[in-house]
Amino acid sequence: MKNFNYSIPTKVFFGKDQINVLAREIKNYGSKVLLVYGGGSIKKSGLHDKITGILKANNISFWELAGVEPNPRVTSVRKGAQLCRDNKIDLILAVGGGSSIDCAKVIAAAYYYEGDAWDIVLDPSKIKKVLPLATILTLAATGSEMNAGAVITNFETKEKLGTGHEDMAPKFSILDPTYTFTLPVKQTAAGTADITSHIFEVYFSSTKEAFLQNRMAEGMLKTCIKYGPIALKDPENYEARANLMWTSSLAINGLISYGKETEWSVHAMEHELSAYYDITHGVGLAILTPHWMKYILNDSTLDKFVEYGVNVWDIDKNGDKYAIANAAIEKTREYYNSLGIPSSLKEVGINEEKLEEMAKQSIRRGKLGNFRVLEAEDVLSIFRAAL
Ligand code: NZQ
Ligand code: ZN
Numbered sequence: 001m002k003n004f005n006y007s008i009p010t011k012v013f014f015g016k017d018q019i020n021v022l023a024r025e026i027k028n029y030g031s032k033v034l035l036v037y038g039g040g041s042i043k044k045s046g047l048h049d050k051i052t053g054i055l056k057a058n059n060i061s062f063w064e065l066a067g068v069e070p071n072p073r074v075t076s077v078r079k080g081a082q083l084c085r086d087n088k089i090d091l092i093l094a095v096g097g098g099s100s101i102d103c104a105k106v107i108a109a110a111y112y113y114e115g116d117a118w119d120i121v122l123d124p125s126k127i128k129k130v131l132p133l134a135t136i137l138t139l140a141a142t143g144s145e146m147n148a149g150a151v152i153t154n155f156e157t158k159e160k161l162g163t164g165h166e167d168m169a170p171k172f173s174i175l176d177p178t179y180t181f182t183l184p185v186k187q188t189a190a191g192t193a194d195i196t197s198h199i200f201e202v203y204f205s206s207t208k209e210a211f212l213q214n215r216m217a218e219g220m221l222k223t224c225i226k227y228g229p230i231a232l233k234d235p236e237n238y239e240a241r242a243n244l245m246w247t248s249s250l251a252i253n254g255l256i257s258y259g260k261e262t263e264w265s266v267h268a269m270e271h272e273l274s275a276y277y278d279i280t281h282g283v284g285l286a287i288l289t290p291h292w293m294k295y296i297l298n299d300s301t302l303d304k305f306v307e308y309g310v311n312v313w314d315i316d317k318n319g320d321k322y323a324i325a326n327a328a329i330e331k332t333r334e335y336y337n338s339l340g341i342p343s344s345l346k347e348v349g350i351n352e353e354k355l356e357e358m359a360k361q362s363i364r365r366g367k368l369g370n371f372r373v374l375e376a377e378d379v380l381s382i383f384r385a386a387l
Contacts, residue, residue, distance in 0.1 A: 001209050001259035008253050010146045011172040014246065016238075018174050019050065019136065023058035025172050029132045030090025033062040034083055036104040037095045038070070042138065045182045051095060051136065063087050065107075068096070071153045071160065071274050071281070072103040077117045080107035084131060091171075092133040097191070098142030098281075101135050102150035105168040108133045121152045121163045130167035138179045140245040141191030141282060143198060143252030145173040153275060158361075160275035175249065177241035185232055189339035190282030192228035195248050196221060196335075197285040201264050202257035204296070204304055206371045210260045217256045218311045223247045225312070228339055265368040266292050269379055272358035279348050286336040287345060291385040293329045296372035297322075304371070305329070345386050355383045 013021050026033060033055065042048045055062050065080045084092065084107060094104035108131040110117040120126045137145045144150065149164040183191070203217040223243050230240040250256070269292070270284035297305055302321050309315040309328030317324070337343055345351075359380035368374040374382075 002207065002261070004258040006254070006258060007166065008146065008169075008255070010170045010253075012146065012175055012249065013172065014175045015242075016176060016178055018176050019054065022051070022054050022136075022174065023060060025134065026055075026060055026091055026093070027058070029171065031060050032088060032090045033060055034080065034087070034089045034092045034104075034107070035062050035064045035095060036068060036080060036092060036100050036107065037064075037066055038068050038097070038100050040066075041182065042095050045138075045179070047095065047136070047138065047179060051093075062093075063089070065103075068100045068103045070097075070099050071278055072099040072151075074106075074118050074121065074152050074154045076103050077106045077110055077152060080104070081110035081117055084108075084111045089131065092131055093136065094133065094170075095136045095138065097137070097139030097187075098144040098151075101137075101142070101144040101170070102152060104133050104135070105130075105144070105150040106152050106163065107131075109163075109165060109168060118154055121154070121161050124163040124165060127163070127165040127168070130165055132171045133168070135170045135173040136179070137173060137175050137245065139183060139187060139191050140180055140241070140248035141187075141194040143195075143248050143250075145170060145175065146249040146253040151271065155275075155278075158275050160271040162271075173249075175245050177238055177245045180231075180241045180245060181236045183235065185340065186280070186283075188231050188235070189228070189341050190280045190286070191248070192224050192231070192244060192282070192339060193286035193289075193336055193341060194282035195244070195251050196224045197266055197282075197289060198252040199224075199256065200289065201267060202260055202262045203308070204263055204301070204371050205260045207260040213256045213258065213260060214307070215311075216250075220247045220251050220256070221312050225335060228335075232339060261370040263369045263371055265374050268362050268365075268368050269382065272362045273345070273350060275361075276354050276358055277348070277350050279350070283341055283348060286339070286341040287343060287348070287386050288382060289336070290329055290333040291382050293332060295378065295382050295385070296369075296374075297325055297329070298372070301372055345383070350387075352384075352387065355380055355387075359383060
């Protein structure tokens with residue numbers, strides 16, 4: 001296992017009615033809040049009324065940045081940073097999924113940065129100071145509620161890039177699984193696929209001695225496999241929503257990646273699909289993942305796929321190793337299909353036209369992966385296989 005520094009500073013309030021701590025927790029940081037949220041789901045569900053009611057009752061002033069897009073734009077970040085400066089905001093409160101949370105994180109960093117907000121996405125080392133932020137999560141998917149990263153899109157330059165700083169981790173996050181009851185089927189499926197991908201990106205690794213992290217990762221995958229379909233069929237099933245929500249946070253907060261080499265190849269590839277075609281992140285991941293697995297399977301990665309097949313899919317360990325590995329990849333594909341996610345790029349409107357350009361762009365920050373290193377031509381092969 002490699003050395004690591006453990007730091008997961010976000011305070012989590014998990015469960016029904018945990019919103020009761022909201023005013024008390026905000027007051028640790030001040031009394032002027034910027035609410036950041038998406039296109040209206042929180043108004044429909046009544047959560048917006050609930051939050052603003054609590055703020056008013058506790059003399060907490062608030063301003064609002066509404067309409068943050070899925071695949072949040074840098075234009076929203078700029079607007080939010082201006083609102084914070086104009087109103088001397090003490091804390092940013094993101095309410096929603098990864099898009100609202102990521103937007104809030106970069107607003108928080110842009111607040112202290114003198115130049116344009118896009119600079120700190122292109123170069124995270126320019127982030128020196130960050131306003132406190134907190135979250136109320138409504139979609140189990142990205143894990144942004146408990147980590148220090150954010151992904152922002154600039155459609156003018158067709159770029160979707162990750163940035164981060166340790167102080168961008170939320171100060172606190174309220175995780176009430178009942179807030180995910182209203183999710184459309186497509187978002188529940190895409191969110192669950194996103195969680196599994198975060199696990200795969202660190203599970204498939206050349207680091208062999210991280211036994212504990214690997215077993216935790218397998219437990220998280222089994223949780224998604226068990227509860228994803230239940231949440232789809234029975235959206236108000238608390239047990240399913242609660243297990244998915246907690247898995248979303250733990251899958252990408254460092255817990256299962258500490259001490260390991262990590263991949264993050266499928267994410268880099270998918271971010272190109274979203275940057276060029278504005279598709280849903282989890283859908284792109286689910287389409288690419290089985291093809292990526294097939295592509296990286298060879299004699300040097302084989303044992304890891306066998307471990308995956310036997311421990312996660314309960315495939316008989318006595319069979320031929322390649323047969324186990326291929327069966328595990330097939331099970332992965334079937335699982336995503338069972339969630340109702342399309343299985344080809346064509347089905348989400350992507351054709352051959354931009355594949356080469358996207359493949360080149362995907363390695364702009366360097367070759368992808370460690371376990372199996374991918375260059376632009378490898379990415380192109382994976383894209384083509386997924387067409
Ligand atoms: O905008 P509203 O009206 O709120 O509707 C949203 C949006 O249309 C809707 N929604 C969310 N909660 C709901 C709900 N609808 C009904 N009931 C609810 N309870 O769902 C739609 C998608 O929301 P979004 O926030 O875009 O989804 P998600 O959480 O999947 O976030 C995706 C973004 O996060 C990035 C992705 O790339 C993408 O831009 N990621 C962030 C990461 C991070 N910070 O660590 C890691 C991830 O790998 C990912 O890249
Ligand atoms: Zn993701």
